Amino acid sequence: MLDFTWGDDAFPLRFTAADDGPVLASITTGVDAVEPRRPEQRARPALVEVLAVGEGRGLGSMRAIRTAIGDRLRHVEHRESAAGGRRVLTLVQRDERTGVVVTTRVERFDGVAAYRVASTLENRGSAPLLLQQVTSGTFIGLTGHLGDPEDLDLWTARSEWCAENRWSSTALSGTAGLADIDAALHGHFARGSIALTGHSTWPSGERVPVAVLEHRGTGRALAWEVEHNGPWRWELDTLFDPAEALALALLGPTDVDHAWLHRLEPGAAFATVPASIALADGGFAGAIGQLTEHRRRSHLDVHADTARSLVFNDYMNALMGDPTTEKLLPLIDAAASVGAEVFCIDAGWYDDGGDWWPSVGAWEPxxxxxxxxxxxxxxxVIRDRGMTPGLWVEPEVVGVRSPVAQSLPEDAFMHRAGVRIVEHDRYFLDLRSPAALAHLDAVFDRLIGEYGARYFKWDYNVTPGSGPDADAASPGDGLLGHARALLEWVEGLRARYPGVVLEACSSGAQRMDAATLARFDLQSTTDQQDARRYPTIAAGAPVAMAPEIAGNWAYPQSEWSDERIAFTLVTGLSGRLYLSGNLDRLDERQLDLVREATAAYPELIRHHALALPSWPLGLPAWDAPQVALATATSEQTLAFVWNREEGATSLVLAFPALRGRAVEAETVFPTALPAWSTSWDAEAGELTLDLTGAGESARVLRLR
Structure with missing residues (x-):
């Protein structure tokens, strides 16, 4: 019998295993689930569930849990280690029938109530095993940690081009939740799940791979994310015992969802994608706060972007992919005059024909x-004006009009059934191919070594569907190999060129996953050109990433009012200010407003890098008349507030962490425009804003 706890003092994990059962992982220590009436029906899912052809499930359903191999796994050993503020628990299990040995690694950082889990399967049997899905980790104890499912809300986010990070909640016991079928009466599990998936190489193109369960009464919360730059799935499943009614399964690609089948030969090993969970008492914001700290500690150890320099990019509501010397020179001067430290030339710098989309690939000017x-x-010229030069690239694709489409060998490209995959006039490099990797090496060696670019906006505007099936058991398996090869190559690039800064962009934020974000310095949060629609995206971004890497565009225009210019600049300052727009057309008064924002930026970005996010109005609806985001340290709270309602008169922001304290509110930006009157209610922890006559406007406020 195995039974021990491990991890964070406040929120440890409990690992148990009966002599005749697999290892179970629970996020609560105090509740023992009740077995169903028929003992052959194991009530709780295993830490690792393995679905394979010819093995199937131990209980019929389409869920990830209760697999036959998962049922048969038995504990072999476990061990602990610690180094550099990171603690690791390793658990080993074995299935005697197939010979599969499963090694699960659970890791956490000191002082953070979050856990990363991943498993490796080694086939020590005599026959191949055809894997259909494997959980990175499966957790029980959700009800014991959170409370009664009747009072749980599930937070998820829809996401698409120009409409990212649209968070909303669903009552777990409501009509869109999980039905209570009275499992005890039937002596049988329910078969349904709440499950979400991400597809292909845009893991956040439909849904953000992050979710939160929050108890309305206790404030207990659980957050999770699948850390993969490709397909993923998670599911919430009902269990047999009402006292321990829920399980969470976290997975990478699967057979049913993503055309994934992996042939595990004898002697071979397969590793799942990582996934993480975070636990907290402080509701939604508390759980995301723990996940934020976990993400920061997980980031690749790179130092080129430590100062988080102010970036100007010529694309958004400016040159829009049509750079020329005549257009760039005045923009370079204007960007330097407002304090930009990086100037990035966006799409089109390589195109001779006026249509940059299908000509990408050679990356010659x-x-x-x-x-x-x-x-x-x-x-x-950019260097002479005191700025670091940057270039837009989309290195994973080759346009159909590019000479590279013919010069590279055929195995450098993704194929399906022997046919080269094409989407929107682009072919896809298959980074499992040495020829494709050599091409990327040569491109970046030239752009960095010959041209001196030190900043890259790394874009990715198309996606190849289920993936390539060459040299793989399935398209999904080929795609997983490609995705992993990309991450490995990026790590190698950063090791070769430690002074280079990388911005992640995928048609805005279609690849806003933890695996990508851990290897890049900042993430473009959207391609949204309408400043009025941007606040909901900006306010929701810190759920998916640390606030300091959320690259929020600000693109002032000469025809705009001062309030509209301030509005877009507040959006930029709510994360990492990312300037664009036709700065060269602004008059001096307008430029002074931009300079006020850029002058405030260094202090604000240093604050963001230490702060945790919260939402004084709750997470905003897409068309909410007012939107607010706060980032807080022990020293101060910054509130970013946007009013999109012309006739608004007042607004109340809630800051429960400041309740009972004497607080003063001051305007950080813009100080050159009329201030909003404020009043503080210490007992309620609420700040009331007088918006009478403010119209469409935005402010950055400091509370301390």
Whole structure:
């Protein structure tokens, strides 16, 4: 009999295993689930569930839990280790029938109530095993930690191009939740789940791979995320015992959802994608706060972007993919004049034909756009103006009009049934191919070594569907190999060029997953060109990433009012200010407003890097008339507030962490425009804003 607890003092995990059962992982220590009437029906899912062809499930359903191999796993050993503020628990199990040995690694950082889990399967049997899905981790004890499911809300986010991070809640016991079928009466499990999936190479193209369960009464919360730059699935399942009624399964690609089948030969090993959970008492914000700290500690150890320099990019509501010397020179001067430290030339710098979309791939500068200066000369102008030069790239694809589409060998591209995959006039490099990797090496060696680019906006605007089936048991298996090869290559690039800064962008934020974010310095949060629609995206971004890497665009225009310019700048300042727009057309008064924001930026970004997010109005609806985001440290709370309602008169923001304290509110930005009157209610922990006559406007407020 195995029974021990491990992990965070406040929220440890409990691991148990009967002599005749697999290892179970619970997020609560005090509740023992009741077995069903028929003992052959195991009531609780195993830590690792393995679905394989010819093995199937131990109980019929479409759920990830109760697999036959999962039922048969038995504990072999477990051990602990610690180094550098990271603690690791390793558990080993074995299935005697197939010979599969499963090694699960659970890790946590000191002082953080969050856990990362991943498992490796080794086939020590004599026959191949055809894997259909494997859980990275499966957790019980949700009810014991959170409370009665009748009072639980599930928070998830829809996400698409220009409409990312749209968070909403569903009552777990409501009509869209999980039905109570009275499992005890039937002596049988329910078969339904609440499950979400992400597809192909846009893991956040439909749904953000993050979710939170929150108890309305106790404030207990559980957050989780699947850390993969490709397909994923998670599911909430009902269990047999009403006192311990829920299980959570976290997975990478699956057979049913993603055309994934992996042939595990004798002697071979397969590793699942990582997934993480975070536990807290402080409701939704508390759980996301723990996940935020976990993400920060998990980031690749790179230092080129420690200062988080102010970036100007020429694309958004400015050049829009049509850079020329004549257009760039005044923008370079204007960006330098407002304090930009990086100037990134976006799409089109390589295109001679006026249609940059299908011509990507060679990454050689245009011969017609930049006149006598040429691209190298323009990059030198950027350096001469005191800024670091950057370039937009989309290195994982090759346009159908690019010479690279013919010069690279055929195995450098993704294929399905022997046919090269094409989407929207682009082919896809298959990064399992040495030829594809050598091409990327040569491209970046030239752009960095020859042209001196030190910042790259790394875009990814198309996706290949279920993936390539060449040299793989299935398209999903080929895609998983490609996704892992990409992450490995990025790590190698950063090791070779430690002074280079990488921005993640995928048609905005379609690849807003923890695996990508851990290897890049910042994430473009959207391609949304309407400043009025942006606040909901910006306010929701810190659920998916640490606030300091949320690259929020600000794109002031000369025809805008001062309040509209301040509005877009507040959006930028709510994360990592990412400037664009036609700055060269602004008058001095408008430029002064931009300079006020850029002057405030260094202090604000240092604050963000230490702060945890919260939502004084709750997470906003897409069309909410007012939106608010707060980031707080022990020293101060910054509130970013947008009013989108012309006739609004007042607004009340809730700051429960400040209840009972004497608090003063001051305007951080814009101080050159009329201030909003405020009043503080210490007993309630609420700040009331007078919006009479404010109209469409936004402010950054400091509370301390």
């Amino acid at each position: 245009s011969t017609v756009r930049f006149g006598d200066l040429g691209l190298p000369g323009l990059l030198q």
